[in-house]
Amino acid sequence: MGLPAKLLGTGESELLHLRSxxxxxxxxxxxxxxxxxxxxxxxxxxxxxxxxxxxWVTVALVVGLAIPAYLLPLLRWRTTTxxxxxxxxxxxxxxxxxxxxxxxxxxxxxxAYERSLTDRIFGCGSLVFTTSAEAPVVLNDxxxxxxxxxxxxxxxxxxRA
Numbered sequence: 729m730g731l732p733a734k735l736l737g738t739g740e741s742e743l744l745h746l747r748s749x750x751x752x753x754x755x756x757x758x759x760x761x762x763x764x765x766x767x768x769x770x771x772x773x774x775x776x777x778x779x780x781x782x783x784w785v786t787v788a789l790v791v792g793l794a795i796p797a798y799l800l801p802l803l804r805w806r807t808t809t810x811x812x813x814x815x816x817x818x819x820x821x822x823x824x825x826x827x828x829x830x831x832x833x834x835x836x837x838x839x840a841y842e843r844s845l846t847d848r849i850f851g852c853g854s855l856v857f858t859t860s861a862e863a864p865v866v867l868n869d870x871x872x873x874x875x876x877x878x879x880x881x882x883x884x885x886x887x888r889a
Contacts, residue, residue: 730742730745730811731745731809731811731813731818736813737815737816739814739815740813740814740815740816741813741814742811742812742813743812743813743814743879743883744810744811744812744876744879745809745810745811745812746809746810746811746812746867746870746871746876747805747806747808747809747810748805748808748852748868748869748870749850749851749852749869749870749871750805751846751850751852751869752801752805752869753801753802753805755801756797756798756801756802757798759794759797759798760794760797760798763790763793763794763797763798764790766790767786767787767789767790770782770786771783771786774786800823803823804821804823807820807821807822807823808820808821810867810870812833812876812879812880812883813833814833814883815832815833816830816831816832816833817830817831817833817836817857817865817880818830819865819867829865831857831859831862831865833883833884835859835860835861835862836857836858836859836860836880836884837858837859837860838856838857838858839855839856839857839858839877839880839881839884840855840856840858840877841853841854841855841856841870841873841874841877842854842856843873847869847873851871851872852869852870852871852872852873853869853870853873853874854866854867854868854869854870854873855867855870855873855876855877855880857880
């Protein structure tokens, strides 16, 4: 699902709508599994005389720790999007407070990408857009980064021609 049509300008069309690669959720998922295992272990070793209150305390503790360890990164991942239109590069982030940044395509002077070993394993990378007026815009963990970079370069070539 891309941007709503009401957020696009006159004559503007959406070319790509992306979010970071799912690899960003590997760490939080590992923490969630560890918390679940520790919660199960706590249930197993607690004396029966402590029940049922010990169970409720354990569940509350595991859920309380799972929110910052898993739920917040999941919501950040789901609410961070990158959209390339015929006129702009649009970034949107934020769970409660929304933050957006639009860069006109005409201001982008260079498109580069960076791929670490893990990025290459997962098929993603970081796109770095150099603009004529601002600091570089970096989009991290973009799936199929080379294809996206080529698409942006093609758009730039078309805009400049």
